[in-house]
Amino acid sequence: MCTAAPAALAQTYSASAVSALKTKAEAGVEARAKLAQQMNDSIFSFGELAFQEVETSKYVTDVLEKNGFTIQRGVAGLPTGWTATWTHGQGGPVIVLGSDIDGIPKASQKPGVPWHDPLIEGAPGHGEGHNSGQALNVVAALAVKEIMERDNIPGTLMLWPGVAEELLGGKAYMVRDGVFKGADVAIFTHVGSNLATAWGQPRGTGLVSVEYSFKGASAHSAGAPWRGRSALDAVELMNMGWNMRREHLRPEQRSHYVITDGGDQPNVVPSVASVWYYFREQSFDGIKKSYEIGNTIAQAAAKMTDTAVTHRVLGSAAPQHFNRPLAEAAKANIDKVGLPKWTADEQAFAKAVQKNLGAPEKGLATQLDKLATPVEKPESGGSDDIGDISWTLPTVSIYYPANIPELPGHHWSNAISMATPVAHKGVVAGSKVVAMTMVDVLTRPDLRAQAKDYFVKVQTKDQKYVPMLAATDKPPIEINTEVMAKYRPEMRKYYYDQDRYPTYLEQLGIKWPPTELSPPAGAKVD
Numbered sequence: 001m002c003t004a005a006p007a008a009l010a011q012t013y014s015a016s017a018v019s020a021l022k023t024k025a026e027a028g029v030e031a032r033a034k035l036a037q038q039m040n041d042s043i044f045s046f047g048e049l050a051f052q053e054v055e056t057s058k059y060v061t062d063v064l065e066k067n068g069f070t071i072q073r074g075v076a077g078l079p080t081g082w083t084a085t086w087t088h089g090q091g092g093p094v095i096v097l098g099s100d101i102d103g104i105p106k107a108s109q110k111p112g113v114p115w116h117d118p119l120i121e122g123a124p125g126h127g128e129g130h131n132s133g134q135a136l137n138v139v140a141a142l143a144v145k146e147i148m149e150r151d152n153i154p155g156t157l158m159l160w161p162g163v164a165e166e167l168l169g170g171k172a173y174m175v176r177d178g179v180f181k182g183a184d185v186a187i188f189t190h191v192g193s194n195l196a197t198a199w200g201q202p203r204g205t206g207l208v209s210v211e212y213s214f215k216g217a218s219a220h221s222a223g224a225p226w227r228g229r230s231a232l233d234a235v236e237l238m239n240m241g242w243n244m245r246r247e248h249l250r251p252e253q254r255s256h257y258v259i260t261d262g263g264d265q266p267n268v269v270p271s272v273a274s275v276w277y278y279f280r281e282q283s284f285d286g287i288k289k290s291y292e293i294g295n296t297i298a299q300a301a302a303k304m305t306d307t308a309v310t311h312r313v314l315g316s317a318a319p320q321h322f323n324r325p326l327a328e329a330a331k332a333n334i335d336k337v338g339l340p341k342w343t344a345d346e347q348a349f350a351k352a353v354q355k356n357l358g359a360p361e362k363g364l365a366t367q368l369d370k371l372a373t374p375v376e377k378p379e380s381g382g383s384d385d386i387g388d389i390s391w392t393l394p395t396v397s398i399y400y401p402a403n404i405p406e407l408p409g410h411h412w413s414n415a416i417s418m419a420t421p422v423a424h425k426g427v428v429a430g431s432k433v434v435a436m437t438m439v440d441v442l443t444r445p446d447l448r449a450q451a452k453d454y455f456v457k458v459q460t461k462d463q464k465y466v467p468m469l470a471a472t473d474k475p476p477i478e479i480n481t482e483v484m485a486k487y488r489p490e491m492r493k494y495y496y497d498q499d500r501y502p503t504y505l506e507q508l509g510i511k512w513p514p515t516e517l518s519p520p521a522g523a524k525v526d
Contacts, residue, residue: 011153013443021147021443022333025435028143029428035142036431037424038496039063039135041504043101044111044419045496047125049480050102050164053080055495057101057161060084060134064159067142075160076177077475078170083179084159086145092154093184093448095441097141097434098171098389099133100162100190105483108491109412111419112510114352115519116412119494119508123487127415129191129423132402134161136189136427140434148442155442158183162385164475166410168209168278169315171385173475175392176467183393184448185326185441187434188386191418192399194365195334195429199327199396200374204381205254205280206319208291208468211476212238212298213261216307218271228269229306232262235273238301242277245293252380253290254280280383282319284466291468314476316468318387321459325450326396326437331371333436339365339401340425345513350404350422352517357413359406364422391465394451398437400430419504420512 013021029036039060046055057080061071069084080101107127108118119125141157148155160179163170180186214235219228239257246255257277263270279290295311302309342350347363354361389395402423407413417423440447494508501507 011443018439018443021151021439022336022436024147025143025439026337026432028146029139029431029435032139032142033424033428036135036139036427037503038498039138040132040423040427041419042496042498043131043134044126045494045504047103047108047123047491049105049124049484050167050169051078051080051475051477052480052484053101053161053163056080056134057082060138060161063138067145069159075179076170076173077477078163078173079477080161081163081170081174082161085156087156088145088148089152089154092156093441094156094158094182095438096158096160096180096183096186097137098160098162098186098188098386099137100130100165101134102130102164102166104128104166104410107412107415109415110508110510111416112505112512112514114349114416114514114517115356116524118412120487120490123491124483125412125415126418127412128166128410129403129414129418130162130165131418132191132400132423132427133189136400136431136434140431140438143431143435144438144442147439153442164315165385167315167479168207168317168383168385169475169479172316172318172388172467172469175388176469180389180392185451186389186393186395187437188389188395188397189430189434190384190397190399191402193403193405194369194399194401195337195339195433196369196372196399197322197327197330197334197396198372199322199324201319201321201378202372203379204320205252205282205383206284206287206317206387207278207280207383208287208313209276209278209315210291210294210311210313211260211274211276212309212311213272213274214302214305214307214309216271216305217269219269221267221269225269230269231273231305231307232270234301234305234307234309235259235262235275237304238275238298241297241301242294245297249290250281250286252282253286254278254380255290276314282378282380284319284463287468288466313469313473315385316388317383317385318391318465320384320387321390322396323394323451323459324454325447326394327371329440329447330396330398330433330437333433333440334368336436337429337432339368340429342366342425346422348517349420349513350417353404353413353416354406356519357407362405365401365405388465388467391460394455396437398430398433400426400433402426402430
């Protein structure tokens with residue numbers, strides 16, 4: 001939990017003084033570019049799934065602890081959750097820096113190889129790029145920490161991980177348990193293919209993640225099926241009911257399910273069965289409505305099959321809303337930093353990946369995106385539980401160009417660039433923007449006041465945060481235990497040894513830049 005030091009008189013900084021501090025921040029990040037590369041590549045090599053980010057959390061907290069941060073582990077009932085806090089002086093703002101850490105199932109991929117070539121067939125990997133954000137934030141925090149000490153700038157920095165973001169299973173629990181209480185500003189970073197930020201409600205949805213478990217009675221499927229009450233039938237009826245109801249829901253809703261337990265074997269009537277739903281919508285009321293409809297359909301399915309049903313909330317994500325003054329400040333820093341200078345080899349590599357995936361061959365971004373502002377009707381799409389934090393305190397998300405544009409997302413191909421110079425450059429660029437934005441927050445009381453004013457008088461004027469978690473809900477930390485137990489022993493053989501090898505590519509014996517850009521005959525491309 002954040003706790004601010006006693007308030008002190010605000011120090012005044014001229015525009016030229018702030019500019020000079022930002023120049024120092026950029027230099028501080030550049031001086032730590034090697035650390036950024038090592039952290040990026042190490043976390044990539046761990047490739048851990050949601051709730052099982054054991055190696056990742058240990059590695060990052062070890063780095064921070066060695067640099068003077070106080071670590072609190074196991075926060076909010078999350079074994080891989082933690083906070084790392086450092087305070088200088090009396091008073092000053094409390095800035096919390098976060099980024100996600102979990103990987104994607106079946107996304108194992110050799111970096112720098114522009115076609116499908118898994119390190120371990122079937123194993124997880126960073127098929128979104130969550131290996132990069134903590135490297136970015138740690139380097140930015142260390143650069144700013146140095147400035148705060150040297151120039152005697154008061155304030156508190158707290159870093160934290162987005163545990164199980166792919167399952168929307170971490171941040172809402174951290175909010176509920178008061179991890180961010182007392183913080184003034186949240187700066188969140190997420191991998192992207194450009195250097196960008198936004199304010200207001202972006203494209204996307206919020207959601208509630210729910211598992212429905214049905215209980216019936218077993219029997220011999222052929223000998224006495226009439227004596228059984230099939231929980232699997234109830235699951236299938238619920239799914240049929242939901243699919244029929246879709247036609248009469250808003251087109252903007254998104255919903256999907258997987259059957260997590262369909263029974264044991266065909267000759268035994270399943271006495272238990274479960275189905276896991278994501279109900280996505282663009283507003284708190286919309287999420288709640290879909291959730292209630294799901295509960296009604298589940299109860300109806302249970303009645304039709306003479307079974308009983310219970311449900312468990314596994315996670316949630318609020319619709320996102322980002323702070324305008326913070327986004328505008330971040331955008332000014334983005335414009336100053338600019339995109340990395342990509343080499344011809346890096347562009348050829350990116351275009352080869354795009355070609356091999358059947359995507360437009362645009363290469364890496366060479367022009368900055370504009371500041372994204374609210375549209376009258378935001379498009380539907382994915383969810384991120386940073387939304388819960390964004391409704392708790394003024395929040396900005398900063399995206400950085402470590403990934404290749406035009407790829408599918410949540411896919412092995414999104415891991416291809418994530419331990420190459422493309423990601424290394426993107427992480428450094430993003431880290432400079434974050435460090436400079438932290439300088440703004442630390443030295444500009446006017447910015448902090450504007451950010452709070454927007455949060456109170458605009459964002460939350462007519463809509464308050466609506467938590468989807470009950471006090472009794474617990475994070476489903478057992479998820480992915482078996483998968484990681486199966487693959488981790490083999491994955492451990494590929495962990496990056498930063499003391500022996502300058503980069504992970506060199507450890508793997510992968511030549512950079514690659515000379516072969518077209519996949520060999522028979523290589524997988526989907």
